[in-house]
Amino acid sequence: MIEFYFGCMGSSKSKQLIESYRIQSKLKDIKILTCLAHFDESYPIDGCIKTRAHDDVIIQKFVLTPQSNLDNLIGYDVIFIDEAHFLTPDCVRFLASLDSDIRCFGLLTAFNNEIFAGSQALLFYADKLIRLESKCEYCNRQATHNIRLVNGERVFSGEQFILKTTETITYKAVCRDCFEKGLK
Numbered sequence: 001m002i003e004f005y006f007g008c009m010g011s012s013k014s015k016q017l018i019e020s021y022r023i024q025s026k027l028k029d030i031k032i033l034t035c036l037a038h039f040d041e042s043y044p045i046d047g048c049i050k051t052r053a054h055d056d057v058i059i060q061k062f063v064l065t066p067q068s069n070l071d072n073l074i075g076y077d078v079i080f081i082d083e084a085h086f087l088t089p090d091c092v093r094f095l096a097s098l099d100s101d102i103r104c105f106g107l108l109t110a111f112n113n114e115i116f117a118g119s120q121a122l123l124f125y126a127d128k129l130i131r132l133e134s135k136c137e138y139c140n141r142q143a144t145h146n147i148r149l150v151n152g153e154r155v156f157s158g159e160q161f162i163l164k165t166t167e168t169i170t171y172k173a174v175c176r177d178c179f180e181k182g183l184k
């Protein structure tokens with residue numbers, strides 16, 4: 001079973017993942033795998049990344065790239081996937097074939113308003129969809145879109161995935177109005 005928790009930037013996706021992980025990790029005899037989806041096969045070198053939660057709990061995440069061996073995902077009761085929008089549709093299809101309880105957390109659309117391929121596959125395969133809400137950073141209405149800023153200026157085009165850059169890339173969650181106003 002797949003649950004897909006989706007929302008804009010700042011919708012507490014990682015916080016939800018950590019809370020859910022914490023509840024599961026207290027249960028006995030539960031095999032848990034925590035993953036971080038990533039689009040770059042070379043990230044990171046050793047295949048794992050450690051995330052420190054607010055109360056110093058360290059969660060080790062297996063980095064799942066398009067080149068990962070999907071057999072590594074077999075045999076778990078619960079699988080958490082952070083940044084799930086970076087999953088490939090093939091990986092989502094594979095996850096849907098497992099008996100595990102799979103909880104994916106990610107964005108729906110990129111800064112150019114295009115849906116991520118992984119998120120599109122998740123919308124199709126997930127048994128349960130949970131929208132996490134956040135507020136527009138400009139007017140406080142419900143955020144529905146994400147914008148990209150390069151060195152503080154909004155941009156409207158560019159690669160969906162940025163590998164390496166010397167510029168400062170940031171993202172903000174905005175409502176539909178603020179997203180469209182910026183397009184004029």
Ligand SMILES: [Zn+2]
Pocket residue numbers: 136137138139140141174175176177178179
């Ligand atoms: Zn707004």
